[in-house]
Amino acid sequence: MRNTRPTVAAVLAGGQGTRMGAALPKQFIDLAGKPVLGHALEAFDAAEAVDRILVVGVERELDRIRRIAAGSTKFAGAVAGGATRSESSKAAVRWTEDHFGTECDLLIHDAARALVTPNLINRVASGLERHAAVTAAVPSRDTVVQVRHDQDGEFLSRSLERDELRRVQTPQAFHLAVIRDAYRAAETDPDFSATDDCSVVLRYLPHIPVAAVAGDERNLKVTEPLDLAVAGALLEADGV
Incomplete structure (x- = not known):
C-alpha cells in the first residue's frame, strides 16, 4: 500500500568528480544525450512513491x-549544500523539515547513480512502512578481507564471511525525524565523518535498526571514466 506520509527525494549533486578528470563535475557530464543528473531525476519523477524532488x-x-x-513535474527546488556529503544531506533534512515538518519520509540519493530505476526507488521507499531507516544493498561478489599494515607492507589478516557482506547503494530512506536526530547526535562528535547516511544512524542511533532491501547491480556510481563508459553501454543496450 502507498505510504500516506509525504515522501521527498533529495538528490545530492554537489560532488566535484575529480577522479573523472573532466572539465565538468560528473553529475553534469553527458550520458547518452543528457546529463548524468538528468537520468537520476527522470527515475525519481517516474517513481510512484516520490511526491517531491529536491536537488x-x-x-x-x-x-x-x-x-x-525543468522538465520534472515533481521538482520542488534546488538548494546549496555544504563542503562535505554529510553537510549536503543535512541541508536536505533542514529543507524537508521546513517544508513538510517531521511527519514525512526522506530519500537521499547520489546524483552519480544515474541508472537508478523507479522500481528500486519504490522498493526502498516501501521499506519505510515497516522500518525507520532503509538502504538498497547488493551482495558482495568478491571475497573481502581485512588487512594489517606494518613496515614491510600490507598483509591479509582475516577473511570476512561473504554471505554477511553487502555493498551499500543509494537511495537510502528515513523517517525524517530519525535522520535529523542522527545528524544532531553526530554534531557532538569531533571525529565525525561518514560516506553515507545509514552509517550515521548506525553509529549515533544504534537502537534504530537499518533495513537492507535488494539493490540493483546496474545501479552503479559514475565516478571514473570506466563507469561512464559502462553506464553508456548499458543504456545503449536498453535502446536509450
Whole structure:
C-alpha cells in the first residue's frame, strides 16, 4: 500500500568528480544525450512513491541544476549544500523539515547513480512502512578481507564471511525525524565523518535498526571514466 506520509527525494549533486578528470563535475557530464543528473531525476519523477524532488548542489551550479530539472513535474527546488556529503544531506533534512515538518519520509540519493530505476526507488521507499531507516544493498561478489599494515607492507589478516557482506547503494530512506536526530547526535562528535547516511544512524542511533532491501547491480556510481563508459553501454543496450 502507498505510504500516506509525504515522501521527498533529495538528490545530492554537489560532488566535484575529480577522479573523472573532466572539465565538468560528473553529475553534469553527458550520458547518452543528457546529463548524468538528468537520468537520476527522470527515475525519481517516474517513481510512484516520490511526491517531491529536491536537488542539493553547489551554490554556483544551482541555475544549471534548475535548467536540467525543468522538465520534472515533481521538482520542488534546488538548494546549496555544504563542503562535505554529510553537510549536503543535512541541508536536505533542514529543507524537508521546513517544508513538510517531521511527519514525512526522506530519500537521499547520489546524483552519480544515474541508472537508478523507479522500481528500486519504490522498493526502498516501501521499506519505510515497516522500518525507520532503509538502504538498497547488493551482495558482495568478491571475497573481502581485512588487512594489517606494518613496515614491510600490507598483509591479509582475516577473511570476512561473504554471505554477511553487502555493498551499500543509494537511495537510502528515513523517517525524517530519525535522520535529523542522527545528524544532531553526530554534531557532538569531533571525529565525525561518514560516506553515507545509514552509517550515521548506525553509529549515533544504534537502537534504530537499518533495513537492507535488494539493490540493483546496474545501479552503479559514475565516478571514473570506466563507469561512464559502462553506464553508456548499458543504456545503449536498453535502446536509450
